[in-house]
Amino acid sequence: MLILVAMGLLLIVTLIPFLGAILVAVLARLGRTHAAWAAGFTVLLSFGCLLPLAGAPFAGETIIQRLRWLPSVGLDLAFRFDGLGLLFALLILGIGLLIVLYASYYLSERDPLGRFYAYLLLFMGSMLGIVLAENLIQLLIFWELTSLSSFLLVSYWYPREEAHNGARMALTVTGAGGLALLGGFLLLGQIVGSYELSVILQAGDAIRADPLYRPMLVLVLLGVFTKSAQFPFHFWLPNAMAAPTPASAYLHSATMVKAGIFLLARLFPALSGTDEWSWLVGGAGVITLVLGALFALFQHDLKGLLAYSTISHLGLIALLFGIGTPLAAVAGVFHIINHATFKASLFMAAGIIDHETGSRDMRKINGLWRKMPYTGALAMVAAAAMAGVPLLNGFLSKEMFFAEAFSAATHLRLGWLLPAAVTLAGMFAVAYSLRFIHDVFFNGDPIDLPRTPHEPPRWMKVPMEVLVLLCLVVGIFPAQVVEPLLTVASTAVLQGPPLAHDLALWHGVNPALAMSVIALIGGGLLYWGRKPLFAFHDRHTEGLDAERIYNALLNGLFAVSGALTRWLDTGSLQRLLTVVIAAALVLGTAGFLGDPVPLTGRRPLLSVDGVSLVAALGLLAALTGVVVLHRQRLVALILIGAVGLVMALIFVKFSAPDLALTQLAVEMVTVVLLLLALYFLPPHSPIESTMTQRSGHGILAVAGGVGAAALTWAVLTRPYDSITDFFLANSVAGGGGTNVVNVILVDFRGYDTLGEITVLALAALGIYALLEGLRLDGPVDDPKGQPWDADVHPAIMAALARLLLPLALLVSAFIFLRGHNLPGGGFIAGLLTAAALIVQYLANGIAWGQERLPWNAQRFIGVGLLATALTGLASLLVGYPFLTSAFTHLHWPVVGDFELASALVFDLGVYLVVVGATLLILIRLGLLHRFERRSARARQGTAVSGEMP
Numbered sequence: 002m003l004i005l006v007a008m009g010l011l012l013i014v015t016l017i018p019f020l021g022a023i024l025v026a027v028l029a030r031l032g033r034t035h036a037a038w039a040a041g042f043t044v045l046l047s048f049g050c051l052l053p054l055a056g057a058p059f060a061g062e063t064i065i066q067r068l069r070w071l072p073s074v075g076l077d078l079a080f081r082f083d084g085l086g087l088l089f090a091l092l093i094l095g096i097g098l099l100i101v102l103y104a105s106y107y108l109s110e111r112d113p114l115g116r117f118y119a120y121l122l123l124f125m126g127s128m129l130g131i132v133l134a135e136n137l138i139q140l141l142i143f144w145e146l147t148s149l150s151s152f153l154l155v156s157y158w159y160p161r162e163e164a165h166n167g168a169r170m171a172l173t174v175t176g177a178g179g180l181a182l183l184g185g186f187l188l189l190g191q192i193v194g195s196y197e198l199s200v201i202l203q204a205g206d207a208i209r210a211d212p213l214y215r216p217m218l219v220l221v222l223l224g225v226f227t228k229s230a231q232f233p234f235h236f237w238l239p240n241a242m243a244a245p246t247p248a249s250a251y252l253h254s255a256t257m258v259k260a261g262i263f264l265l266a267r268l269f270p271a272l273s274g275t276d277e278w279s280w281l282v283g284g285a286g287v288i289t290l291v292l293g294a295l296f297a298l299f300q301h302d303l304k305g306l307l308a309y310s311t312i313s314h315l316g317l318i319a320l321l322f323g324i325g326t327p328l329a330a331v332a333g334v335f336h337i338i339n340h341a342t343f344k345a346s347l348f349m350a351a352g353i354i355d356h357e358t359g360s361r362d363m364r365k366i367n368g369l370w371r372k373m374p375y376t377g378a379l380a381m382v383a384a385a386a387m388a389g390v391p392l393l394n395g396f397l398s399k400e401m402f403f404a405e406a407f408s409a410a411t412h413l414r415l416g417w418l419l420p421a422a423v424t425l426a427g428m429f430a431v432a433y434s435l436r437f438i439h440d441v442f443f444n445g446d447p448i449d450l451p452r453t454p455h456e457p458p459r460w461m462k463v464p465m466e467v468l469v470l471l472c473l474v475v476g477i478f479p480a481q482v483v484e485p486l487l488t489v490a491s492t493a494v495l496q497g498p499p500l501a502h503d504l505a506l507w508h509g510v511n512p513a514l515a516m517s518v519i520a521l522i523g524g525g526l527l528y529w530g531r532k533p534l535f536a537f538h539d540r541h542t543e544g545l546d547a548e549r550i551y552n553a554l555l556n557g558l559f560a561v562s563g564a565l566t567r568w569l570d571t572g573s574l575q576r577l578l579t580v581v582i583a584a585a586l587v588l589g590t591a592g593f594l595g596d597p598v599p600l601t602g603r604r605p606l607l608s609v610d611g612v613s614l615v616a617a618l619g620l621l622a623a624l625t626g627v628v629v630l631h632r633q634r635l636v637a638l639i640l641i642g643a644v645g646l647v648m649a650l651i652f653v654k655f656s657a658p659d660l661a662l663t664q665l666a667v668e669m670v671t672v673v674l675l676l677l678a679l680y681f682l683p684p685h686s687p688i689e690s691t692m693t694q695r696s697g698h699g700i701l702a703v704a705g706g707v708g709a710a711a712l713t714w715a716v717l718t719r720p721y722d723s724i725t726d727f728f729l730a731n732s733v734a735g736g737g738g739t740n741v742v743n744v745i746l747v748d749f750r751g752y753d754t755l756g757e758i759t760v761l762a763l764a765a766l767g768i769y770a771l772l773e774g775l776r777l778d779g780p781v782d783d784p785k786g787q788p789w790d791a792d793v794h795p796a797i798m799a800a801l802a803r804l805l806l807p808l809a810l811l812v813s814a815f816i817f818l819r820g821h822n823l824p825g826g827g828f829i830a831g832l833l834t835a836a837a838l839i840v841q842y843l844a845n846g847i848a849w850g851q852e853r854l855p856w857n858a859q860r861f862i863g864v865g866l867l868a869t870a871l872t873g874l875a876s877l878l879v880g881y882p883f884l885t886s887a888f889t890h891l892h893w894p895v896v897g898d899f900e901l902a903s904a905l906v907f908d909l910g911v912y913l914v915v916v917g918a919t920l921l922i923l924i925r926l927g928l929l930h931r932f933e934r935r936s937a938r939a940r941q942g943t944a945v946s947g948e949m950p
Contacts, residue, residue: 009066010050011080011133014090017047018126022119029115037105040118044098044125051090058084058489065135065199069882078877079135081198084489088334089132089263091486092255092341097125099345099464104247106461107352117157117245124150124248128256132263137186137196144182144228144260148175151257154248155241167240170551174227174237182224188217198267202496205271215277221268222281229261229315232289236547239308246352249304253311254345262315262337265322266330270496273325283323287422289316294429298436298527299538303351303361306433307344310387313426314340317402320423324409327500331491332401335504338483339394339475343386346468347437350380353461354441359451363440370442372454376462377442379469386472388434388524389427389517394475394483396517397504399427403513424516424523431524432531439528479504575690575698582705589708600711602719613654620647632686638675642668658824659742662816666832670919673839677926681777737888737902738821746826747904747911751884754907755869758914762862765918769859772925794846802844809837817912821900827908831915838916839923847927858924861917868910872903 021043029036057064068078100121108114127150130143149172156168190196192211193204201208208214225231230238238258242249252258265282272278293313300306314336321333353376354369355361370377382393389399403423410419447454456462475483484504492499527534569580623643631637645668652661690698728741728749736744746754782788813833820826842850873884888902 009068009080010054011064011066011082012068012078014047014050015080015126015129015133017043017050018122018129021046022122022126025115025118025122029113029118033105033110033114036115036118037101040101040122041098043122044094044101047125047129048094048098051094054082055087057082058087058493059485061492063199063493067135068877070877077136078139079197080133081135082133084486084491084493085263085266085334086132086493088338088486088490089255089259090129092259092338093125093128093132096251096255096341096345096468097121099467100247100251103250103349103352103461103464104245106458107247107356108245112158112245117154117248120150120153120157121248121251124154124251124256128260131260135198137190137198137201140264141179141183141186144224145176145179147228147257147260148172148179151175151241151252154252155244157245157248158243161243163240164243167237167243170548171237171241173555174234174551178224178227178234181220181227185217185220185222185224188213188220192217201268201271205274208271209275214275218272218275218277218281221264221272222285225261225264226285227261228264229258229319230289230312231261231285231316231319232292233547235289235293235312236551238312239305240548242302242304242308246304246348246355249308250345250348250352253307253348254341258311258315259337259341262318262333265319266334266337266494269322269330269494273322279323279325281323283320283325286316286318286320286323287419289313290320290426291316291422291429294426294433297433298429298531299535300433301363303354303363303366303437303441304348306363306437307347307351310430310433311340311344313430314344314387317423317426321402321405324405326405326409327495327497328401328502329405329409330494331487331500331502332398332405334491334494335401335483335487336398338487339386339398339472342468342471342475343383343393343395346383346465346472347380347387349465349468350376350383353457353465354454356461357452357457358447358454363436365448365450366441366454367444367448368442368446369454372447373442373456375456376465379462379465380442381438382469382472383465384434384437386476388431389520391506392473392476394472394479396476397479397506400513400517401502403427403516404511407512407516420512420516424519427516427520428523428527431521432527435525435528436531477506479506575694579698579701582701586701586704586708589712600715602715604718604720606718616647616650616654620644623647632688634679634682634684634686638672638679642672645671657742659740659826659829662824662829663832666829666836669836670832670839670923673836673843674923674926677923680780681929736886736904737900738904740820740822740824740826742824743820743826743908744904746828747821747907748884748886751873751886751904751907754911755873755884758869758911759866761918762866762914765862765921766859768922769925772929775929777929794844799844802840806837806841809840810834813837817908820908821902821904827911828915831912832919834912835916835919835923838920842924842927847924858917858921861913862921865910865913865915865917868913869907870910872907872910875903 021040024043025036025039028039054064064080064082066080066082070078101118104117104121105114108117124147127143127146131140131147134140134143152168152172155171156164158164159168186196189201189208192208192213193201195201208217211217227234241252244252273282290313293309293311293316297306297309297313300309318333318336318340321329321336351361354366354373357373358366358369360366386393386395389396403420406423407420410417471482487502487504488499491502570577623640626640627637627644630640645664649661649664649668652658652664728745731749732741732744733739736748738744738748813830816825816833817827817830818825820830838850872886876885876887877883884907886902886904886907888900888904890898890900892898
């Protein structure tokens with residue numbers, strides 16, 4: 002625990018929800034109650050870890066906690082905690098805790114509650130990672146995690162078509178925006194020379210003056226607009242309403258869409274202050290504000306109305322940041338707080354109504370006041386806050402918004418349009434809020450509801466009560482309740498001293514008050530005359546649907562990609578190779594065009610000795626034989642093995658014993674693999690191409706070979722600066738090993754090795770899945786027509802293999818342990834162990850092997866990956882970059898001095914993955930043979946079980 006505290010509380014706060022997701026998934030097997038308590042405990046624990054730091058922003062401090070990760074590329078695990086981070090962390094954890102309680106009552110017994118909580122906690126951790134990130138690349142990683150976790154939440158009821166369609170749409174739009182944001186962050190880092198927010202937020206003048214500012218700004222805003230559902234990317238958010246209502250309440254109030262708004266606020270001091278910022282952010286904001294409010298009024302689904310109202314309010318906040326004045330930014334931060342409280346409570350009200358009536362259609366759920374008066378009262382307060390009624394929190398931030406819009410209009414040509422637009426949006430907000438209240442709780446009697454309405458369970462209303470109470474107390478006592486938090490958050494946004502602002506309930510008669518009065522009266526009149534408006538909307542807006550444009554673009558993209566795929570992939574490997582080689586030739590030739598450059602460089606050539614010449618001639622002969630005799634499969638395999646052996650000799654000549662050992666081990670395993678596969682294939686491959694095709698392929702192959710040879714010659718005959726000296730100088734001092742190759746694999750380039758063995762593990766599992774349950778008909782007779790020998794496992798071979806197994810494993814252990822200082826290592830040792838075990842299966846049969854070697858290859862892979870990952874994380878725990886190795890020398894009795902290195906554990910993980918992956922593939926192929934050989938023996942009257950040919 003002390004180590005974790007040393008790592009930094011901010012990292013712990015972020016990690017706890019991810020670990021809690023695993024805990025919830027495990028405890029869910031014990032029952033719903035266990036899952037709910039685990040989820041609630043997880044949120045409280047994260048909250049508790051955050052509280053000791055909460056005083057720092059109020060004292061004017063910004064906490065930066067950093068763990069070295071990849072310092073060579075400027076990427077550390079760095080966390081930033083200031084007023085803005087505090088505000089969003091409180092929203093994420095506070096509303097998240099209420100959602101945990103609410104969801105336990107909302108979701109039915111048929112719904113897997115543990116899965117929902119696991120997704121929710123993943124979502125929570127991802128959002129915390131965004132708002133607490135100090136490094137932009139780290140922020141982007143968590144940004145993408147929010148897209149993935151929201152996809153899981155939206156598709157929670159995946160059998161429903163609207164669920165998987167909505168989830169896919171959300172992931173497509175926000176994922177595309179994430180790619181744009183990656184480009185923007187890379188440009189921003191190029192401009193500033195750092196990805197750290199501490200540097201970026203102080204470099205606003207340099208950023209705005211840079212020629213890359215405009216493309217960078219466009220890319221960043223594409224990411225912001227897609228995530229926060231700004232026009233024209235707003236259409237995905239209503240479709241995300243297919244998620245369970247607790248997820249919708251969380252997504253709309255404190256997470257996901259607020260991630261885009263958070264990024265606007267976070268980068269405000271660095272990117273704002275230009276015409277481009279004002280027009281792009283403010284323009285998108287005002288359009289989103291008006292259109293979202295307009296569309297909300299005409300929705301018949303409760304969640305649809307709230308979804309479009311969220312779009313409108315997100316546009317309001319974006320417009321405030323687009324205005325660009327310090328006071329407008331303060332108003333934007335204030336409305337973030339207010340919108341989170343009343344929108345979460347309104348979604349909870351919609352969920353309660355749906356839960357107790359079985360419908361969300363406002364044309365049916367009328368007159369609920371008589372059945373659900375308490376819920377109705379709570380919903381009315383929240384809806385009034387959304388409409389901006391005095392004495393509620395929404396009124397205060399709306400007043401600030403109107404005031405800033407009116408002030409900004411004085412500096413614009415045709416400036417009256419801005420106050421007119423925001424007032425019109427305010428009128429629609431009042432109208433759709435009135436509709437939420439009147440159509441649901443009054444307006445006659447319910448119509449054909451699936452269930453008889455009644456009040457929900459007591460504790461289901463508690464989260465809504467808390468949020469509605471906040472709407473009231475913030476609206477009545479703003480200076481006492483929210484002023485301190487607003488001050489520290491806006492100070493972090495502005496990166497300057499606290500800005501004076503007045504949250505009083507009364508500011509006298511001014512333009513903002515007049516706009517509020519017009520919005521309230523006008524909204525009431527709009528709702529009163531809604532029937533003609535609804536009729537006009539139904540007649541004239543049928544084709545105005547951004548979702549149709551999205552679907553048309555997506556279908557067009559699928560059509561183009563499908564046509565291209567059909568043109569390229571006709572089921573012919575030759576065609577694919579032709580395209581690849583031809584493209585490589587074109588691109589390679591283009592690199593030599595322009596200024597003539599001699600093909601041969603100035604570097605002197607090495608002398609040719611007799612042994613090398615013989616090896617080269619043998620290699621050419623083997624390669625020529627493969628080309629000429631490639632239709633004779635077994636002969637071609639033998640010749641390919643000869644090529645591999647010559648390559649191993651070449652590695653020996655150039656002093657690369659590790660590569661030579663690896664090459665020999667790979668050759669052994671590959672030969673066994675191909676022989677197992679060849680059992681099901683005819684001994685000769687048929688002629689499937691015409692002479693013309695073969696001639697064309699030959700010309701292309703010769704051209705490709707000449708091109709590759711020319712490029713290799715051009716590179717190797719030119720002098721270059723080798724990195725060998727660095728590794729030779731640092732192998733012992735930095736990695737504690739004299740075998741430079743192994744030190745590179747487990748230390749200097751350990752991250753690459755971790756990725757490679759992960760790919761190997763995935764490939765093995767993929768092959769296992771493809772071959773699972775597969776049964777193939779192998780030949781009963783050999784190529785000469787003679788039946789296979791009944792003695793499948795000759796006694797001499799079986800006995801000799803059993804005797805050799807301990808020796809082979811001992812050699813493998815020797816190769817493994819010496820690998821850090823002498824030729825060897827985990828990869829080579831893993832191949833040798835796998836080959837030794839495969840020999841046992843070949844000599845004694847699968848049944849015999851599985852009975853005496855009951856090892857699970859999948860577990861080998863899992864333990865190996867875990868060992869390598871934990872080795873990397875161990876260095877993080879003590880403040881070093883990921884996968885930094887440590888070593889020391891110990892003196893053991895009898896043995897003497899002995900080196901102990903953490904890289905040995907990493908190498909052990911590599912060893913286990915290689916053994917597990919190789920065994921998994923080869924044994925699965927052998928099982929195909931076993932079943933067929935059993936049937937063959939049955940036909941011959943001999944019962945043999947567990948054979949492997």
